[in-house]
Amino acid sequence: MIDSTEMAIVDRNAVALGVRETNLMESAGNAVARAVRDLDLDTPEIAVLAGRGNNGGDALTAARFLADLNPTVHLLGHPDRIRSAVTREKYDALQSAEVATNVIRDASALSIGEPEVIIDGVLGTGVSGTPREPERTAIQAINDTEATVISVDVPSGMDVDTGERPGVSVVADQIITFHDTKPGLADHENVTVANIGIPPAAERFTGPGDLQRLTRPTDAHKGDFGRVLVVGGGPYTGAPALAAQAALRAGADLATVLTPEPVADQVQGFSEDLIVRGLPGARIEPTHVSTILEAAADQDVLILGPGLGAADPTREAVGQLLEAYEGKAVVDADAISVVSAVETDASLILTPHRGEFEGLGGESADDRDGWATSAGRVAADLGQTLLLKGPHDVITDGDRTRINRTGNPGMTVGGTGDVLAGVTGATFATLDPVPAAAVAAYLTGMAGDLAAESRNGGLLASDLLGTLPSALGGEQA
Ligand SMILES: NC(=O)C1=CN([C@@H]2O[C@H](COP(=O)(O)OP(=O)(O)OC[C@H]3O[C@@H](n4cnc5c(N)ncnc54)[C@H](O)[C@@H]3O)[C@@H](O)[C@H]2O)[C@@H](O)CC1
Numbered sequence: 001m002i003d004s005t006e007m008a009i010v011d012r013n014a015v016a017l018g019v020r021e022t023n024l025m026e027s028a029g030n031a032v033a034r035a036v037r038d039l040d041l042d043t044p045e046i047a048v049l050a051g052r053g054n055n056g057g058d059a060l061t062a063a064r065f066l067a068d069l070n071p072t073v074h075l076l077g078h079p080d081r082i083r084s085a086v087t088r089e090k091y092d093a094l095q096s097a098e099v100a101t102n103v104i105r106d107a108s109a110l111s112i113g114e115p116e117v118i119i120d121g122v123l124g125t126g127v128s129g130t131p132r133e134p135e136r137t138a139i140q141a142i143n144d145t146e147a148t149v150i151s152v153d154v155p156s157g158m159d160v161d162t163g164e165r166p167g168v169s170v171v172a173d174q175i176i177t178f179h180d181t182k183p184g185l186a187d188h189e190n191v192t193v194a195n196i197g198i199p200p201a202a203e204r205f206t207g208p209g210d211l212q213r214l215t216r217p218t219d220a221h222k223g224d225f226g227r228v229l230v231v232g233g234g235p236y237t238g239a240p241a242l243a244a245q246a247a248l249r250a251g252a253d254l255a256t257v258l259t260p261e262p263v264a265d266q267v268q269g270f271s272e273d274l275i276v277r278g279l280p281g282a283r284i285e286p287t288h289v290s291t292i293l294e295a296a297a298d299q300d301v302l303i304l305g306p307g308l309g310a311a312d313p314t315r316e317a318v319g320q321l322l323e324a325y326e327g328k329a330v331v332d333a334d335a336i337s338v339v340s341a342v343e344t345d346a347s348l349i350l351t352p353h354r355g356e357f358e359g360l361g362g363e364s365a366d367d368r369d370g371w372a373t374s375a376g377r378v379a380a381d382l383g384q385t386l387l388l389k390g391p392h393d394v395i396t397d398g399d400r401t402r403i404n405r406t407g408n409p410g411m412t413v414g415g416t417g418d419v420l421a422g423v424t425g426a427t428f429a430t431l432d433p434v435p436a437a438a439v440a441a442y443l444t445g446m447a448g449d450l451a452a453e454s455r456n457g458g459l460l461a462s463d464l465l466g467t468l469p470s471a472l473g474g475e476q477a
């Protein structure tokens with residue numbers, strides 16, 4: 001089962017793996033054409049209704065695969081207004097093949113007669129709301145015939161995520177959906193899932209498609225994309241500053257650092273973009289817990305760990321914080337080992353390296369799959385999400401597992417973990433734990449790869465702050 005957001009991500013990731021969109025559409029069209037032939041009708045009269053999105057592209061491709069049966073194609077709208085290059089390519093191929101095509105400029109011009117079979121490629125997963133004209137009339141016309149209706153991917157007009165049909169929608173006899181079944185199709189009896197060549201790797205590995213989760217609506221307000229509170233520093237000062245700056249570079253609106261007073265000026269000195277508040281004493285300790293919880297109340301995500309150190313009072317404070325806190329937190333570095341000893345209602349992403357992972361009771365492994373299995377076990381035991389750092393990062397909550405392959409050996413330099421914690425804080429502000437950790441790992445690794453391109457060795461963690469916005473914009477190394 002896959003919803004439309006996830007499906008769009010997987011499509012994009014497949015393309016990044018070298019599976020071209022045009023080939024996916026060929027496979028989709030071919031699968032639909034095969035379903036028509038499987039009806040075993042003797043030279044049936046076939047009507048193909050194609051919208052101007054990629055659902056229509058699939059239908060136009062099916063029409064080409066059925067060209068020997070002389071289908072009648074109805075394109076809903078002017079060919080100049082076909083919305084994607086790949087659908088245009090299929091339209092052009094159909095014209096070159098001289099398959100009869102009616103261009104329906106106006107809903108009143110649509111007349112589909114009484115075909116035996118209809119291919120419904122009016123609207124697919126890209127629909128939003130009630131079908132407009134000429135799609136509306138086309139859907140009505142399909143339902144008014146006695147034809148066997150084969151819907152491409154989804155009955156046109158249905159919201160595939162909910163199964164809702166807010167206006168007119170196609171009543172389908174059969175649905176050929178692609179790659180995996182969709183939530184809205186659950187109650188339909190005749191659904192065939194066609195493999196269109198998207199490999200499991202497109203789901204397992206993070207890719208540029210994952211960035212689609214971070215798309216911002218144009219009417220966004222300050223604060224919509226996250227207020228992040230870093231609790232760190234004391235023995236170290238660079239770590240909390242890096243984490244907080246990385247959160248901002250990854251799209252958080254505000255980053256605040258709570259850090260011991262003696263180092264607060266130093267932390268602030270790294271960047272005027274940060275809000276820095278000092279807490280009395282040389283390190284974080286239990287007397288600070290109530291202040292931290294108060295500060296956390298109007299934040300989206302807490303980042304616990306960068307530069308905290310492992311002094312006993314600090315560990316005690318982290319434990320008390322986790323026991324009282326019920327929001328979202330990224331737990332990094334020395335704070336990680338505290339998690340297994342406490343009960344918490346908070347939703348956590350832990351970002352251990354392999355040593356810290358073993359400290360959580362995680363078994364070491366010989367290969368990536370072994371690490372993934374072992375990480376899944378620890379995540380399930382803790383009831384939290386792990387982002388296990390390594391040459392390939394493992395992101396898992398014990399149920400879903402993703403692997404991130406961006407990043408390079410230069411990133412073993414100190415501070416990149418703080419950057420990752422900050423980026424994870426930013427993505428966690430708006431996303432669920434597994435997608436948040438997955439996109440954070442992808443972004444941070446890509447920022448490292450982009451930074452490495454312009455460095456002849458000697459990569460610094462702070463270099464990633466400069467390349468994160470490009471990684472966020474989809475640039476690839
Ligand atoms: N992206 C890919 O790699 C693949 C996509 N595939 C097909 O692509 C489909 C999704 O394509 P698209 O995202 O182009 O979307 P659709 O083909 O579902 O087209 C919807 C288009 O119509 C418009 N529209 C939205 N709501 C409308 C409404 N209420 N009334 C009238 N018009 C409306 C929108 O501008 C949108 O572009 C899938 O369902 C599937 O059939 C397949 O070809 C497989 C590969």
Ligand SMILES: [K+]
Nearest residue numbers: 123152154156
């Ligand atoms: K459809």
